[in-house]
Amino acid sequence: MSPQEPPTPGRPQPDRPRQDRPAPGLARTRPVAVVGGTRIPFARSDGPYATASNQEMLTAAVDGLVRRFGLEDPGAVGELVAGAVLKHSRDFNLARETVLGSTLDARTPAYDIQQACGTGLQAVVAAANKITLGQTESAVAGGADTASDAPLGVNDALRRILLEARRAKSVRARLGALSRIRPSHLVPDVPRNAEPRTGLSMGEHAAVTARAWGVTREAQDELAAVSHQRLAAAYERGLLDDLVVPFRGLERDQNLRPGSTTGKLAALKPVFGLDGPHPTMTAGNSTPLTDGAAVVLLASDEWAEARGLAPLAYLTAYETAAVDFVGGDVAGGEDGLLMAPAHAVPRMLERAGLTLGDFDFVEVHEAFASQVLATLAAWEKRGLGPVDRSRLNVAGSSLATGHPFAATGARIVATLAKLLAERGAPGRGLISVCAAGGQGVTAILETP
Ligand SMILES: CC(=O)SCCNC(=O)CCNC(=O)[C@H](O)C(C)(C)COP(=O)(O)OP(=O)(O)OC[C@H]1O[C@@H](n2cnc3c(N)ncnc32)[C@H](O)[C@@H]1OP(=O)(O)O
Numbered sequence: 001m002s003p004q005e006p007p008t009p010g011r012p013q014p015d016r017p018r019q020d021r022p023a024p025g026l027a028r029t030r031p032v033a034v035v036g037g038t039r040i041p042f043a044r045s046d047g048p049y050a051t052a053s054n055q056e057m058l059t060a061a062v063d064g065l066v067r068r069f070g071l072e073d074p075g076a077v078g079e080l081v082a083g084a085v086l087k088h089s090r091d092f093n094l095a096r097e098t099v100l101g102s103t104l105d106a107r108t109p110a111y112d113i114q115q116a117c118g119t120g121l122q123a124v125v126a127a128a129n130k131i132t133l134g135q136t137e138s139a140v141a142g143g144a145d146t147a148s149d150a151p152l153g154v155n156d157a158l159r160r161i162l163l164e165a166r167r168a169k170s171v172r173a174r175l176g177a178l179s180r181i182r183p184s185h186l187v188p189d190v191p192r193n194a195e196p197r198t199g200l201s202m203g204e205h206a207a208v209t210a211r212a213w214g215v216t217r218e219a220q221d222e223l224a225a226v227s228h229q230r231l232a233a234a235y236e237r238g239l240l241d242d243l244v245v246p247f248r249g250l251e252r253d254q255n256l257r258p259g260s261t262t263g264k265l266a267a268l269k270p271v272f273g274l275d276g277p278h279p280t281m282t283a284g285n286s287t288p289l290t291d292g293a294a295v296v297l298l299a300s301d302e303w304a305e306a307r308g309l310a311p312l313a314y315l316t317a318y319e320t321a322a323v324d325f326v327g328g329d330v331a332g333g334e335d336g337l338l339m340a341p342a343h344a345v346p347r348m349l350e351r352a353g354l355t356l357g358d359f360d361f362v363e364v365h366e367a368f369a370s371q372v373l374a375t376l377a378a379w380e381k382r383g384l385g386p387v388d389r390s391r392l393n394v395a396g397s398s399l400a401t402g403h404p405f406a407a408t409g410a411r412i413v414a415t416l417a418k419l420l421a422e423r424g425a426p427g428r429g430l431i432s433v434c435a436a437g438g439q440g441v442t443a444i445l446e447t448p
Pocket residue numbers: 117193202203224228257260261264265268271282283284285286287288289338366367368403434435436
């Protein structure tokens with residue numbers, strides 16, 4: 001090529017010696033340690049956190065983590081990744097605002113993430129991916145949600161009139177627009193716990209799936225009672241002592257009922273699936289609407305070692321899946337709204353070369369007892385084998401703790417990492433979280 005010829009895109013230039021690709025220090029992968037986690041006790045909505053915002057709750061959880069691991073110094077944390085499902089417009093930059101209001105160094109970058117109830121786990125995965133690629137040394141990840149302080153939207157018709165009034169070029173045109181406001185326009189737009197494409201609530205969708213998989217009321221109540229009993233036992237033996245920081249007078253999850261028994265649960269009246277025969281889902285075997293926040297600290301081994309912190313476990317695999325809950329095999333149960341983990345987990349296990357029997361702990365987010373049981377049945381049908389119940393949600397799960405949507409993933413990661421550390425290496429735990437919109441987020445934690 002003559003010096004006058006333009007360089008061909010993508011061709012190595014003769015005067016530029018060929019380098020090792022990728023450049024040294026780039027595109028490496030390395031283990032991602034879960035160093036610890038902190039959450040505030042979860043509260044039933046319209047209870048003690050009724051006036052707490054997502055930002056206040058997330059800040060309390062972050063500050064708890066900063067105190068516990070001494071993260072105040074500049075540059076200690078690479079970034080904060082967090083989200084909320086129910087967001088006010090003031091929460092548009094929730095993670096960064098949380099940094100600014102917290103004891104983290106104000107120069108800590110932060111960004112928001114959202115995958116419905118999978119948000120907390122997806123935040124952990126996003127942060128972990130940067131650590132494994134060597135793009136950052138440490139990160140805090142998690143989420144917060146409040147169903148009490150839910151954002152109320154302006155009635156759509158009123159919003160259009162107000163926008164028209166704002167755009168008006170004259171006082172007359174503005175008054176003309178405003179004169180169309182009617183008392184009915186003052187009815188707010190309240191967020192509904194429902195799927196926009198079906199109009200059905202999460203519970204109603206779960207009821208359809210429960211029927212498809214033949215999940216009984218007794219099995220659901222049994223799972224719910226065990227969840228409460230195991231969470232109560234976990235508190236009693238101190239498992240949560242360094243994971244939960246008090247907030248607004250609460251020291252333990254408010255929803256926890258240590259005396260929950262199948263007898264008491266059997267007395268509750270059904271609340272979902274009332275349009276079909278034998279409804280089985282009640283307030284006791286469904287998660288309540290909940291307020292709360294949870295975060296975890298992730299890091300490279302080098303970072304943890306330099307700060308004298310011992311990793312609890314390592315995040316070693318991740319998978320996500322989605323189902324066609326509108327047009328797919330909904331009646332057969334495979335494409336039920338909350339069944340995406342039934343697809344994500346087999347894929348993840350195949351990639352990892354593992355079966356369900358290879359796990360010491362299996363953590364399945366309990367949106368509803370019926371959805372957990374349908375998921376277990378689907379895994380079995382797909383040849384993954386049964387889950388040993390003595391390894392399932394051993395410290396209780398969302399039926400007992402409650403479920404502040406975006407916080408649940410981080411709660412599970414922190415609890416599982418603690419369980420693995422307590423058990424001692426080698427150990428392995430699976431996480432499965434179903435999410436609105438027909439999605440599932442799953443992961444594996446290990447102590448090699
Ligand atoms: C991907 C996902 O995670 S999807 C999941 C998203 N989350 C949801 O969809 C939330 C679903 N939950 C709900 O909508 C509501 O909590 C409902 C409809 C289930 C229940 O709401 P409410 O009727 O307000 O429940 P409430 O707390 O009042 O409980 C009803 C009764 O059951 C009783 N109860 C609830 N849990 C238990 C229990 N474990 N043991 C004994 N009694 C119980 C309550 O004491 C109450 O009794 P009372 O009427 O005598 O006071």
